[in-house]
Amino acid sequence: QSVLTQPPSVSAAPGQKVTISCSGSSSNIGNNYVSWYQQLPGTAPKLLIYDNNKRPSGIPDRFSGSKSGTSATLGITGLQTGDEADYYCGTWDSSLSAGPVFGGGTKLTVL
Amino acid sequence: QLQLQESGPGLVKPSETLSLTCTVSGGSISSSSYYWGWIRQPPGKGLEWIGSIYYSGSTYYNPSLKSRVTISVDTSKNQFSLKLSSVTAADTAVYYCARERRGYSYVIYNWFDPWGQGTLVTVSS
Numbered sequence: 001q002s003v004l005t006q007p008p009s010v011s012a013a014p015g016q017k018v019t020i021s022c023s024g025s026s027s028n029i030g031n032n033y034v035s036w037y038q039q040l041p042g043t044a045p046k047l048l049i050y051d052n053n054k055r056p057s058g059i060p061d062r063f064s065g066s067k068s069g070t071s072a073t074l075g076i077t078g079l080q081t082g083d084e085a086d087y088y089c090g091t092w093d094s095s096l097s098a099g100p101v102f103g104g105g106t107k108l109t110v111l
Numbered sequence: 112q113l114q115l116q117e118s119g120p121g122l123v124k125p126s127e128t129l130s131l132t133c134t135v136s137g138g139s140i141s142s143s144s145y146y147w148g149w150i151r152q153p154p155g156k157g158l159e160w161i162g163s164i165y166y167s168g169s170t171y172y173n174p175s176l177k178s179r180v181t182i183s184v185d186t187s188k189n190q191f192s193l194k195l196s197s198v199t200a201a202d203t204a205v206y207y208c209a210r211e212r213r214g215y216s217y218v219i220y221n222w223f224d225p226w227g228q229g230t231l232v233t234v235s236s
Binding site: 031033037046056088092094097098105 | 157163
């Protein structure tokens with residue numbers, strides 16, 4: 001059972017837009033920054049978004065992040081077949097079990 | 112370009128200790144801006160943070176694993192290591208090492224980048 005809740009799967013057609021949600025609480029998302037990771041099949045996770053909405057160098061602006069209250073959202077526009085991957089949200093949890101936490105992951109299928 | 116590479120046995124017997132090393136290249140592990148972490152991913156499942164270390168040797172661990180985890184650093188070799196004791200089949204996973212950025216600016220910011228390629232460790236007799 002992950003601390004952060006993500007939908008198990010989402011799907012959309014090439015060229016379309018998709019959003020992936022990440023729900024938490026006041027001890028994590030509500031009071032700390034959120035990051036997002038892309039894990040292509042058989043590879044290690046790769047940082048997509050940090051500090052809620054910032055993109056590392058080399059990440060296209062088709063990827064965006066936002067946060068409101070205790071939830072965060074990853075948006076991907078102009079979907080490509082190469083975007084098929086698992087996506088994970090992450091943040092810091094400030095509860096008694098303080099430390100980094102992740103969502104359970106969302107499988108994106110580009111139909 | 113910073114790169115991380117995990118190494119260690121791919122098979123560990125139940126009740127024994129899992130030992131992995133992460134070698135950092137293209138940058139110094141002694142950077143004051145970063146921690147160095149271990150994260151694992153059981154087959155077909157999500158990510159679980161195991162613990163992290165600062166170059167000075169300061170550590171912090173996932174409370175659910177704390178009693179079995181030891182992370183150490185060797186700055187002379189630009190490496191950090193993970194030991195997980197008393198392993199069971201539930202510890203079978205791909206183990207990743209990663210550079211961790213963590214700090215405080217009114218809120219806590221925390222992310223992992225880059226990651227090593229990962230190494231599969233199977234616990235089986």
